[in-house]
Amino acid sequence: MLKTTNLTFQYPGGGPLRFPDLEVGTGQALLILGESGCGKTTLLHLLAGLLRPAAGEVLVGGSNLAAMSPAQGDRFRGQYIGLVYQKPYFIESLTVLDNLLVSPFSPKNEKAAEVAQRLGIGALLHKLPGRLSVGEQQRATIARAVMSHPKLLLADEPTSALDHRNCATVIRLLKEEAAANNAALIIVTHDDRLKREIGTSYELQAASREP
Amino acid sequence: MIGKIAWKNILHKPLSTALSVSLLMFSVGIITLLLLMQHQLEHKFQNDLRNIDLVLGAKGSPLQLVLSAVYHLDAPTGNIKMAEAKSIMQNPMVEQAVPLAYGDSYRSFRILGTTEDYLKKYDAQLLEGRVFQKSMEAVLGANVAKAEGLKLGDTFIGTHGEAEGGHEHEEHPYNVVGILEKTNSVLDNLVLTNVESVWQVHEEHAHEEEPTAEDPHATSLDFDHNHPDHDHAHDHDHSKEVITADSMELTAVLLKYKNRLAMLNMPRIINQETKMQAVLPALEINRLFYMLGIGATTLKLIAGGIMLMSGFSVFFVLYSRLRERKYELALLRSVGYRPGQLFRLLLLEGLLLSGLGYLLGVALSRLGLWLVNRQAAGDFHIKFLGNFIPAEGWLLLLTLGVGTVAALLPAWKAMQVNVSTALSEG
Structure with a gap:
């Protein structure tokens, strides 16, 4: 489902950042661990097409994200990639339900209710996201990420702000949702608690940044 | 969805929205x-003008004469002698007087x-009754x-002068013989009678007040001086029974x-050679609108200034x-919106603010x-x-234009947001 080759990123005014080749199949999960500043988020944004690599390929379902124009990338991401961020971002003026349906590629209401029910936020759909607890907010972002039935689910430090109980729940939900959508799941984190939850992990080394 | 987001967004910040919208509103x-x-004033004034080429009246402010004789908005400039007026009214060049x-x-x-x-001039139709x-x-x-609430057959009493509380001509009640259909002209607000009625009422009136009149013969003397061949009128000046037209007065023609x-x-001949004045009403009304226009332009400039400020407030x-x-x-970008759609979102918010203000x-x-x-209905x-008038359509376009221009730079900035940087902050 996801395959990267020779992925390199160039920060403006910095040295090139090389990433190891990755491959994750449909329904599989991969944990990418690493300390802060080692380029975890950069890697995730490259995989999501939010950043453009200096060299290399990001193949999602056979399409090379790296070769797409920004507008094509946005559309592709909207259709095939679900993102969960470190902080739960919302359109504050919209209700939780409208936030779930915010993507132009979202299906209609019934699916939102169904997904929200599955994630235990069914009763919160008509509240503003600002009124939810942190745990509820994170569930809502997971719900949004899977609304458009993605092939690839990417999560950036999804548990760093959560206590143990919520942490376990969020990871369980991410795994369940990835499985339900038959999507590849990639989580980047420095949270060692997750090692217990996801078998396949990869340690990203700060050393891979060249001087 | 873009429309919904734009709408919810401007509602989400009611204070700043209220500021922009109220500036635009004012x-x-x-x-x-x-x-x-x-x-509407221009339309009304043009409509009431009909085919009145010239207004003949007593000397004084030409504009006052037009306002009083054509529009019945002002006090008359004074009276003119029937005999003198007649010489103009009977001039062969005059088609109608x-x-x-x-x-x-x-x-x-x-x-x-x-x-x-006069009724024919305004195409007046009788709703009921007949003409006097x-x-x-x-x-x-x-x-x-x-x-x-007057009906046919009712009687009423006129009051001397234009203001209420003047002398009431109780001994000369008017009899309602006709009621006009609405004409949307000055006629709607007038009580019409023949000239003789007005004379008759005032003949009596003048007679009553004779002892206190300071110089009851002053006008007659003038009259005699200009038209010595009519001085027989003088003898009947205060006669109740005989109203001799030539001695009587008109207010305007x-x-x-x-x-x-x-x-x-x-006009030139009349103004130079008689004690009357003749005024081209169209000219005076143009002059009036020119003067009103200066005031209106100032107000429009102020309003334009507020509009500019509201444009800035939308921008801010x-x-x-x-x-x-x-x-x-x-x-929004990360869930699949393209940069152009974010541009549209911000533009739409500017349009919504300005449309709401409009x-x-x-x-x-x-x-x-x-x-x-x-206020005006009474006075x-x-x-x-x-x-709705067409100029409002142009104003709508102008207002939406202001909203669009004010939103252009923010919209362009919205397109430039670095998604990766924004989402990895925190």
């Missing part, structure tokens, strides 16, 4: 009110002594009949000429919120019009209508 309100009033005699009122409505020609034929018969304009040349030449509201909305914009401004202008009407018998 500027649109003021401009619309001015446009409406100007449009309608005499007007006034000075009395019923409640706030002017009693106008004239001939049937004898003295003391009155035909009521539509608004008069409605406001005072509305003239229509056979050709333009005469119309342009006559959208631009200053960009920083806090960076995450939202990045989020709608409220138009509503405000109607409220203003209602207030003006409440001037003018009623402004709230009908």
